[in-house]
Amino acid sequence: MATVKAELWSWLKVIMVALLLTFVIRTFIMTSTTVKGVSMEPTASTGDRIFVNQATYYFGEPERFDVIVFKASEDADYIKRVIGLPGDIIRYEDDVLYVNDEAIPEPFLAEARASMVHGRLYTTDYVSHTVVPEGYVFVLGDNRRKSSDSRQLGFIDMNDIIGKAGLRFWPLDKMGFME
Template sequence: MTKLIFQETISLIKWVLFFLCIMFIFRLLFGYVCEVNGASMNPTLADEDRLIVSRVPYYLHNPERFDVIVFKSQDGRDFVKRVIGLPGDTIRYENDQLYINEQAMDEPFLEKIKSQFREPFTSDFVFGDKGNESIIPEGYIFVLGDNRQNSMDSREFGLVPLDSIQGKALTRLAPFDKLVWNVSEVTYAETE
């Protein structure tokens, strides 16, 4: 009887270890659920929204402009921000207009919210005006929160190394009444 209980216990332990290995591999390859902390991505994403974050897109290619990503900060926290500048880019904001490589760029995810402000939604700045290089070097990206007036982002902490990126935010799971399949394409109108 004791031998049978021992064998069943060993069998159960093997199944639990197998399940844990499968879950670890799934998380490593495909992604995980991440919670947004803070208001830096308002109105696109709100505090405590839950996102599915996938590593797969960045196994195939580097982040693309305007992707919403999750990355590890230097102190180990997960940050959710939007990719604005890529390696080789110059960036500046003037009169609430984004210029990348001296070409004006539309930010459709901010259009409605920007129209509600009298003053500029994004303050004027030039990447490199704090003594940094003026061109984003290889291996780095420039990120901003969509809540430009209340976001700690590359304007504060500088460039984000590509190897600190945890994945691309794909889907907003919760709150369920605001389910969105492609977070990077959410506009302000879809958050109301």
């Protein structure tokens, strides 16, 4: 009987440690999310499952073109690309992104641009010398024509950033790191 109790106690300790580790990892280090909507196509599509690195921004700030997940509302998390950092002046003119009056190439939009026949990626020359305030970022979806992003939501508070989108693990044929 003593060996059965010892064996049960041994298993209970292993389960408790596993649950504690799971809690710590999911709360502070890494979580997963499912992409909903077309705003990040072709980079990420509806149904894609992505690991989100929550620890990245404990040690540093977001960088331009990071793909991030943030709390957009009480019950919705969004995935978007960081375009503007604190202090940056953002504007679009003739379908070109300018940051601090320098034209910025957006290689991740090459596929979207190739599919445009006579249209524009941006429906209008959106931003005219918008300055990103301290503690905030300016984000856009890669599918610029069909994205709710900083153009509608305004600047994103860095405290609302959940983490950096990391590894896409589903679907398997698209498995890889987000770029």
